[in-house]
Amino acid sequence: MNMHAPAGTSLIADLRPEARSAPESGIVEVVNHGRLKPGLIPLWVGEGDLPTPEFIVRAANKSLADGETFYTWQRGIPELREALARYHTALYGRPFVADRFFVTGSGMQSVQIAVRMIAGAGDEIVIPTPAWPNVAAALGVAGAATVCVAMDFHQGRFTLDLGKLEAAITPRTRALVINSPANPTGWTATRDELAAILAIARKHGIWIIADEIYARFVYDGSARAASFHDVMEQEDRILFVQTFSKNWAMTGWRIGWIEAPPALGQIIENLIQYSTSGSPVFVQRAAIAALDEGEPFVAEQIARAKEGRRIIAEGLKATNRVSLQAPDGAFYQFFAVDGRTDSRALAIELVDTANVGLAPGAAFGPGGETGLRLCFARKASDLTEAVERLQKALSA
Amino acid sequence: MNMHAPAGTSLIADLRPEARSAPESGIVEVVNHGRLKPGLIPLWVGEGDLPTPEFIVRAANKSLADGETFYTWQRGIPELREALARYHTALYGRPFVADRFFVTGSGMQSVQIAVRMIAGAGDEIVIPTPAWPNVAAALGVAGAATVCVAMDFHQGRFTLDLGKLEAAITPRTRALVINSPANPTGWTATRDELAAILAIARKHGIWIIADEIYARFVYDGSARAASFHDVMEQEDRILFVQTFSKNWAMTGWRIGWIEAPPALGQIIENLIQYSTSGSPVFVQRAAIAALDEGEPFVAEQIARAKEGRRIIAEGLKATNRVSLQAPDGAFYQFFAVDGRTDSRALAIELVDTANVGLAPGAAFGPGGETGLRLCFARKASDLTEAVERLQKALSA
Incomplete structure (x- = not known):
């Protein structure tokens, strides 16, 4: 029997179902549609317009x-x-002791390793949505199931019903994924909410995967958002997945970290060994410079994002076609356009008509289908121009 | 029920079995034993002593x-x-077309993604051993089983019995992992052997994961070893896992590639997205410089390795306590010491007594238990000194 087959379809059919069913990123799909378009203002992905600051590059x-x-x-x-x-x-x-920290090759790899530690075939993970889609996708690759808890959206504002969250837990549930401040919703948990979520996790003996990568991006004048660090014990079942990408404009460097109880160190080391075998030293030196010398840059980024947030919220409200409220945290405006329900089609259309790149809400799961995500971590002139173009396109 | 437990053992017990059972690298264990020892000559890991050449660094x-x-x-x-x-x-x-190539964050990540594409729970993968242990470990993390085919070792030389290889295939087998030139054995398949292996894979409708990362390191004057490229069709079920680490002294950069049929492109893109989300552009620029301008450096490295191979083979033979033959390819000498069967203990002992770092054969699976692996991609003076120290320690 010679099963050698030249056709691509047959090759794909011969892959593992978890690999075949890993979704194409709904964000990347739109990016690939418009990546090379001249003059496009790219507000679709989660990165600002500033290159990495020179003091960080110098360390590398x-x-x-x-x-x-x-x-x-x-x-x-x-x-x-x-x-x-x-x-x-x-x-x-x-x-904090150094033993709690494990360097990874991106926040994404932190998620992948955290997922691999606690979830596989037969397991369920509960995620409030809309949410950054890559966590659910990584769970799918690992063979685990994602249980979405749609957040409530009233008058342009998202809230998480903790009763619904707990009701989603079953005997198969292994973890809650809690992202605060949240991408794409801007939802930012209070300390009391985090304490209540932790109590739920403890009660059910499950893990929390805590994504607090936007902790510094809050707009009420605080130094940071409330954190599980404010309410937890050191040995709680919490895995923090973190990245250098946002605070220090290092998206392209692919470096992040996991914070976990030191008892898990050897297992995390093994999983790093068998996925990328570590991160470049010169990238790690850059990361040290970011941490030790980066506070003025972080402050500058937050001030820029605050101004961007104002421009976008005011500008979009002026169209009278969108419902939104400026977010408490992170650097995204999530909004819906009246009368438009297919966010994928709308995002593709706005690349063509407004020359502005936005991420389709459908990419973020239940509760996000009709919305668009706009990243406002960008210089004011770009955002002002983008708002004008969007106003024109949406009134056409 | 409050299951919040402070003890580390309880945390570990609450992880997925695939994660808990990922083995600590048997090489890293010895490295960690001696990493900070002054004057130690490190021949334990698969890297040379040359830093990345300046023309590559300059591109970054x-x-x-x-x-x-x-x-x-x-x-x-x-x-x-x-x-x-x-x-x-x-x-x-x-x-070759560019569409066949996918950039990864290391040869290890190439392996991880290849494994993820084709193997999971219930699947078997056949690997001739002794072998680089990380492939089997990555399979274990994915929930798949490794079936080892111990190579034959006669008069210091490894050979692969293709009858044994085919006999190891069952209905659950998804792939053969073929590493030639091989780490740690130096085994280098002939073109006829590769054609025969491909015929076996075609006959059983299974994949080949081809690790030809040492293709340039051969010592008979050829430009490269025989390759599956010499015998395959473009759409054969072969996934090449590759790295920039060895040819261009870029171990610390964490960059590699997968070569695969272009039909698999979207799936590979998705798996990259959900593991590290791509590689730094500045690292990729360095990789371009390596490919386009690196031939003189590759030639220099091979010449150094050839001289290192001679020094080590002659020096170890002179102890009259080891059986070995200089390898056809790769840059490792695998050898056993008469009367010593516990390679882990011997490797730890030689760190302490000879101040030379070697990798224990036990780390490489069946057939390797009693041997040691020595990397000879290093300057002649270090190797000469290492041989003298080993001679002294082994005669003590």
Whole structure:
């Protein structure tokens, strides 16, 4: 029997179902539609318009000049783990040890490893939606099921009903994924809400995957959003998935971290070993510079985002065709356009008619289908121009 | 019921079995034992002693100076995929299209993605051993089973019995993993052997994961080892897992590629999206420089390895305590010490007594238990010194 088949369809049919069914990113689909369009204002992905600041780049260049181009510690170089402990100690106002931190090759890889640790075939994970789609997709690749809890959306504002959240837990549930401040909704949990969520997780003996990567992007003048760090014990079943991408304009560097109880260290090391085998030392040196010298840049980014948030909220409200409220946290405006329910079609259309790139809400799961996500971490002139173009396109 | 437990053991017990049972790397264990030992000659991991050449570093510096610090194409930047096509066209003497190449965050990630595409719970993968342990470990994390086919070892030389290989195939078998030139054995398949292996895979309708990362490191004067490229059709079920680490001294950069039929492109893109979401552009620019300008450096590396191979084989033979034959390919000497059967204990002991770091054969699976792996991609003076120390320690 010769089963050698030249056809691509037959090749695909011969893959694992978890791999075949991994969805094409609904965001990337729109990006690929418009990536090369001249003059397009790209507000579709979660990154700002600032390149990585020079003091961070300099640290990488120095490391390369020093010949730091060899294999290194799977958990991350000790200096970076110490820098992460210092950063957390300053930000959360209590001591952290370096042993809690594990360097990864992106926030995405942090999610992948966290998922791999706790969920596989037969398991369920509960996620409030709309949500960043990559967590559910990573769960699908691992063979686990995502249970979505649609958030409530009233007068342009999302809220999470904790009764609904708990009601979604079954004997198969292994974890809650809690993203606050949230992408794409801007929902930002209060300390009391986080304490209540933790109590639910403890009661059911399940994990929390905590995505607090937008913690610094809040607009009420606080230094940071409320955090599970404010309410947890060190040994609680919480895995923080983190990234250097947002605070320090390092999206293209692919570096992040997991914060977890140190007892899990050897297992996390093994999972890093068998996925990417660690992160480049020169990228880790850049990350140390970001943590140790980055506060003025973070402050500048937040101030820019605050101004961007104002421009977008005011500008979109002026169209009289959208319902929205400026978000409490993160750097996205999520909004729906009256009379338009197919967000994928609308996002593609706005690439063509407004030359503005937005992410379709459908990519973010139940509750997001009719909306659009706009990233406002960008210079004011671009956002003003984008608003004018969107006003024109939406009134056409 | 409050299941909140402070103890680490309870946390670990609450993880997925695939994650809990991922083995600690038997190589890293020895490395961690001796990493900080002054004067140690490290021949334990698969990397040379040369830092990345300056022309490669310069390409990364320039990209960073140009502000290429943003998200990019999940499949790799088009320029790198084109450069990979050029490189393959030159090396294999027939045309390759860029669409066959997908950039990953290391050879390890290439393996992880290849595994994820074709194997999961209930599946078996056949691997000749001793072998680089990370493939079997990645299979374990994915829930698949590794079926080892121990190679034959006679008079210091490994051979693969293709009858045994085919006999290991069951209805559950999804793929053969073929590493040639091989780590740690140095086994280098002939073109006829590769054709026979491909015929077996075709006959049973299974995949081949082809690890030819040491293709350039052969010692008979050829430009490269025989390759599945010499015997395959473009649409054969072969996934090549590749890395920039070895040819261009880029172990610390974490960049590699998968070569696969273009029909699988969207699935590979999705799996990259949900594991690390792509590789840094500045690292990809460095990789382009490596491919386009790297031939003199590759030639220099091979010449060094050839001299290192000679020093090690002669020096170890002179102890009269080891059985070995210099390998046909790759850059490792695998050898056993008469009267010593516990390679882990011996490797730890030689760190302490000879101040030389070797990898324990036990880390490489059945057939490797009693041996040691020595990497000879290193400057002659270090290898000469290492041989002297080993001679002394082994005669003590």
